[in-house]
Amino acid sequence: KKVLSTLNDEVDLVIVDAEVRNADMSMILEKSRLNFDRDREYRKGDEDKFFVDVANHLSFIGCVIIQRDFWLSRERTSYFGTVFIHVGVIFQHPPPEKIHVISEPLVMIRYGNAMWTSRAFDIWMFKWPKLIWSFSDYSDNDKKSICLREPWRKIKAVFHYRAKGAYSIKEFKKYFLREKNLLLKFILFIIAVIPAKLTNFLSVIYVFKNKSFRLSIYELSLSQNASILSLYLSRRFRK
Known part of the structure; x- marks a missing residue:
């Protein structure tokens, strides 16, 4: 219900916080990935802050609700094979200008259940950094706050x-x-x-x-x- 109330023509993107649980969902490993004390809005001029605040959380696609028209208007094919096509769509030029972040962890992540766990070294040491450092609208310091090159x-x-x-x-x-x-x-x-x-x-x-x-x-x-x-x-x- 809270997510639905934020969906309107004024928002390109809604991000939802999440808690992390073990594989059988019986134990909370992390209560909040974002640790925001309240919902946040990001508009034109807030691109750097949004990137620094949220980019790491966006490695989990289940937290993303995106307007269909916005998605279709963005370049996608160049991000095939990156594992994180949605991150490429969001942070490519030009950055999104109408974003709402829900601070309540409405999503539960089942940790250790990812399909690409066996490829973790390749993904986090090479694919993720290559993607993050490919974005032209953010400073090197901003990118470094997400991951090293x-x-x-x-x-x-x-x-x-x-x-x-x-x-x-x-x-x-x-x-x-x-x-x-x-x-x-x-x-x-x-x-x-x-x-x-x-x-x-x-x-x-x-x-x-x-x-x-x-x-x-x-x-x-x-x-x-x-x-x-x-x-x-x-x-x-x-x-």
């Missing part, structure tokens, strides 16, 4: 994907065999061959300082190489 150069990120079981010698050979920085290449190789259960265990200890540690630990517990610690803590959070 080459996030795989951040050792911690690659280590985390090893801990999740999404990075191995297979990904190293596919993406980094021709890396010219020999030191970085060596480090990426070492991470690829470190026992995954060890990286998983160390990552669990590390993420405890994170505000969203429940989500992070649950994510680590989904790995085929999940450590005893991540599995234990994930079960504890259910109680």
Whole structure:
């Protein structure tokens, strides 16, 4: 009902907040992805703020309600294969000018159920950054607040994907065999061959300082190489 009340000719786009739950929906991992205290409106001149505030949330297509005429008026074919065609439609030039964001988490995300979980490293290290950094209407600082241009150069990120079981010698050979920085290449190789259960265990200890540690630990517990610690803590959070 709240969503329907916002749909009118004055709005091109409605974004709905969401909460994140585990695969069987029994546990809340994140109460709100946006953490807005009230609904927000974005109009012409607010493009940068909208991008910074909402771009990461838009990786989940289920939060998007878009006017059909607006959708059809936008370039779409160039975003085929990006996994996030809707993000390309929204942030391409010219930016949308009439946007309403609902701060109440009316959508529940079933985490760990995504069809492309097995391609996570490729998507989040390459496809998502390439898409975000392709938009011409936003500054480099704005884009950097969403993701780095080459996030795989951040050792911690690659280590985390090893801990999740999404990075191995297979990904190293596919993406980094021709890396010219020999030191970085060596480090990426070492991470690829470190026992995954060890990286998983160390990552669990590390993420405890994170505000969203429940989500992070649950994510680590989904790995085929999940450590005893991540599995234990994930079960504890259910109680």
